[in-house]
Amino acid sequence: MHGKALPYLLLMPATLFLCVFFLYPFALVAFEAFTRDGGFTLDNFRTMAGSWKFPVTVRNTLLLSAIVVPIQLVMALLMATMVSRLETGRSTALYIFAIPLGISDLAAGLIWLAIFDQSGFLNTLLSNLGVIDRPVMFLGYQSKLTIFIAVALAEIWRATAIMMVILVAGMGLIPREYYEAAEVFGASPWKRFIKITLPLLRPSLQTAIILRVILAFEVFAVVAALGGTNLPVLMGETYNWQFTLQDRNVAAAMALFILAISIGFTLFFLRVLRVPKEARI
Amino acid sequence: MSTVAELSIAAPEARKAGNWLLVATVILLCVWVLLPIYLLIVNALSSPEQVTAFPKRFFPSFDFGSLSFFINFAGVAKALWNSVLVATLTMLLSIGFGAPAGYALSRFDFPGKETFRFLVLMTRAFPLPLLALPLAVMFIRTGLDDTAIGLALVHTTLALPFAVLITFSLFSGIPVELEEAAWTLGCTRLQAFRKVILPLALPGIAASAVFAFTISWNEVFAAAVLTIENRTLTAFLLQSLGESPLYLKFAGGAALVIPALIFIFAVRKYLFAMWGIANR
Numbered sequence: 001m002h003g004k005a006l007p008y009l010l011l012m013p014a015t016l017f018l019c020v021f022f023l024y025p026f027a028l029v030a031f032e033a034f035t036r037d038g039g040f041t042l043d044n045f046r047t048m049a050g051s052w053k054f055p056v057t058v059r060n061t062l063l064l065s066a067i068v069v070p071i072q073l074v075m076a077l078l079m080a081t082m083v084s085r086l087e088t089g090r091s092t093a094l095y096i097f098a099i100p101l102g103i104s105d106l107a108a109g110l111i112w113l114a115i116f117d118q119s120g121f122l123n124t125l126l127s128n129l130g131v132i133d134r135p136v137m138f139l140g141y142q143s144k145l146t147i148f149i150a151v152a153l154a155e156i157w158r159a160t161a162i163m164m165v166i167l168v169a170g171m172g173l174i175p176r177e178y179y180e181a182a183e184v185f186g187a188s189p190w191k192r193f194i195k196i197t198l199p200l201l202r203p204s205l206q207t208a209i210i211l212r213v214i215l216a217f218e219v220f221a222v223v224a225a226l227g228g229t230n231l232p233v234l235m236g237e238t239y240n241w242q243f244t245l246q247d248r249n250v251a252a253a254m255a256l257f258i259l260a261i262s263i264g265f266t267l268f269f270l271r272v273l274r275v276p277k278e279a280r281i
Numbered sequence: 282m283s284t285v286a287e288l289s290i291a292a293p294e295a296r297k298a299g300n301w302l303l304v305a306t307v308i309l310l311c312v313w314v315l316l317p318i319y320l321l322i323v324n325a326l327s328s329p330e331q332v333t334a335f336p337k338r339f340f341p342s343f344d345f346g347s348l349s350f351f352i353n354f355a356g357v358a359k360a361l362w363n364s365v366l367v368a369t370l371t372m373l374l375s376i377g378f379g380a381p382a383g384y385a386l387s388r389f390d391f392p393g394k395e396t397f398r399f400l401v402l403m404t405r406a407f408p409l410p411l412l413a414l415p416l417a418v419m420f421i422r423t424g425l426d427d428t429a430i431g432l433a434l435v436h437t438t439l440a441l442p443f444a445v446l447i448t449f450s451l452f453s454g455i456p457v458e459l460e461e462a463a464w465t466l467g468c469t470r471l472q473a474f475r476k477v478i479l480p481l482a483l484p485g486i487a488a489s490a491v492f493a494f495t496i497s498w499n500e501v502f503a504a505a506v507l508t509i510e511n512r513t514l515t516a517f518l519l520q521s522l523g524e525s526p527l528y529l530k531f532a533g534g535a536a537l538v539i540p541a542l543i544f545i546f547a548v549r550k551y552l553f554a555m556w557g558i559a560n561r
Contacts, residue, residue, distance in 0.1 A: 028416075082306055082310070102544055103537075107499070111538070118335075210406070218408045251414055262408055
């Protein structure tokens, strides 16, 4: 009897915790989004979608994700394959590549602020090179494009590491024999990458992409540090509804909207990059 | 060794060029990662006047004006302390709840195991910081609002799934025979765990604890939503972005980054193993 109950006893704290602090608030946020003054309503969603800022925030967030994630995927694959072919200094390179993993998105925003600010390093460099004669305002309210570029660069800088680490771990699971066989048959490094690495890396690619896309929808502090309110994104708007506009129900509707697109994209990538059971290593 | 020699005889020129390209790209990527951090540090180690001046110097003047302004700024010391407190609580909670679950998953087969794994994996498909919004109300009712423990509970939902998966793989890597041998020698289950398994798993558990600490230390959204008086460093910096001078921002950024660098360095051995299991 004791032996049978033990695993459940051990799982109990974590399960209870996740029920109270994950499932319950999730139910609560759904409830708040669909009610106002005690009655069921879709008004919160109407208010949310009716705000002039809403289409802009959706567009900014999706555009940012659509630009940042593919670039990160390519960079992460590049880093992972480069490192695996390195003969010396492998662990040093891996450690350096992984550093941004530990850096807060707010800190990443501040780091890139040091570069893009009016008295920042980019302006200094450009003026030392003689390209400009006085500092350019990269992050002003009139320069939406440069704000967007700065945010995209900061995001690429900060969050490529998470994909890289997942892909490096995944590459470690691919048996060496496959590469040796391919080499015997004269496959070039590029062919080996296309025919062996990519297909066998699919489970890791799936994890990396899903994780990264969800995080991309959550972009918040980087934008707050670099663009303020000049580049509205979904999480920033949610924060605004909760605090500046003091409307909890619309904030909950926003939260539910972000959850919905996150789950939608998760299911999409689970399906598109599906790995049949018999094809797993 | 001999294969390397043969190959380099086959195409010495091309191989050499390829190697150079490889090394150059890796170095370029390292610079891409390190240079922005260096520039932030340059700012943090310059005087307030130098930070706002133009053009900028690319080397620090080792003037601690910015840093001392930051440390003495009203609320910063308290925010630092709150960050450490919340992160420590998160670390304790996520290991305390996560490690037993990881052990159970690695050692037992039981009905409901898959359901639990699904629950843990599901947390990854959600933007978890958003759950701070409904919790803000619940916390006001229960008196947990604006407390370190309240925020730590939310951060634990972020860190717990990792703690479960990491400890699961750690315990799976320790042969069950070691435990069985201890039982036959008269140890109880608890004794065997404490004397045989725990010492072997401890470094890995410590690494996942550091990881949990880092997750909490870096989190911005939930911290900004749930704290008002007892703001953490990230919440403090976020809420003062609008009005604080540049040198305060950069010194604050450095205060966030430096500990994070140390944490990542401390767990570097485990980083890839940790994310490897996140695959499954």
